[in-house]
Amino acid sequence: MRQENILIVIPAKWGSRRLPAKNYKYLNGYPVICYVLDSALEFGKGDIIISTENMKEMHEVLYFCSLYNDVAVIDRPKELAEDPANIDDVVLHVLQFIKKRYDTLIILQADCPLTTSDDIETAYLLFSRNREAVRSVTHTDNPFFTMRMNDGPLKPFSTMYQGISEFNRDFGGQFYRSNGAIFIIDMKEYIEKRTRLVDPLLGYVMPKERSFDIDDFVDFKIVEALLNERR
Secondary structure: OOOOOEEEEEEOOOOOOOOOOHHHOEEOOEEHHHHHHHHHHHHOOOEEEEEEOOHHHHHHHHHHOOOOOOOEEEEOOHHHHOOOOOHHHHHHHHHOOOOOOOOEEEEEOOOOOOOOHHHHHHHHHHHHHHOOEEEEEEEOOOHHHOEEOOOOOOEEOOHHHOOOOOOOOOOOOOOEEEEEEEEEEEHHHHHHHOOOOOOOEEEEEOOHHHOOOOOOHHHHHHHHHHHHHHO
């Protein structure tokens, strides 16, 4: 039986409006992106490609982390590091340079440094059952209690809010949100549909304490504290 070929893509742009260079900031003495790189390498399956618009900084980070020989880096155009470009735009750009045939695509987010190799492995096993696409999720509060305030009084986001007790937080069962850490999809399906958001899409549930993506300084400090707890 032929061994499956897996491609792991890690988008790692330099620019960030709320926390500049967040993927390259030093977190407990280690660049943020290197945490996910370590997990991907420990996962031990597939080729790893990083997409960035700052090749110089990325190479310096890889040298610092002693990972230079373990991954490939692709230089993305500046427009793919700015809005409205999204993850799929970046991944599709990477695939233009790929000559090898891959069966499975795994996308890992550089700004989710708490993702472990076990998370990647378990999500991959879930995908492997029927080769249905998988995204990582985590538990979230009941969305029926979400409110909006459009320059006026509070109004419920959902019409189902009416008649639900404020104290009945378990109404409607379990709810999940994407934590952005992991996406896995059949490569042929991805190339055909040009998006990771396909149907059906399975959820791999990660605990809240590993579901923080670094979007701003507060997120950075929370992740820093959680990493300190691991020591």
